Amino acid sequence: MAEVLVQDGETVESALRRFKRKVLNDDIIKDVRRHSFHLKPGEAARLKTALARKRNRKKPAE
Numbered sequence: 001m002a003e004v005l006v007q008d009g010e011t012v013e014s015a016l017r018r019f020k021r022k023v024l025n026d027d028i029i030k031d032v033r034r035h036s037f038h039l040k041p042g043e044a045a046r047l048k049t050a051l052a053r054k055r056n057r058k059k060p061a062e
Contacts, residue, residue, distance in 0.1 A: 002026055 004019040006012070023029060039047065 002028060 002019060002022045004015055004022060006015045
């Protein structure tokens with residue numbers, strides 16, 4: 001759980017910016033999206049191999 005305490009003299013906008021940055025760094029959004037729906041094991045395996053193929057295609061040739 002991301003938590004940001006507003007400091008004395010700090011604006012709400014700056015505290016909100018710090019909160020958003022903390023949420024991004026903690027990968028909370030990615031985790032919520034991953035748990036928002038259920039994949040069958042076969043679908044998960046197909047997705048994993050498709051992502052691996054995509055990653056390998058993007059890699060520059062050495």
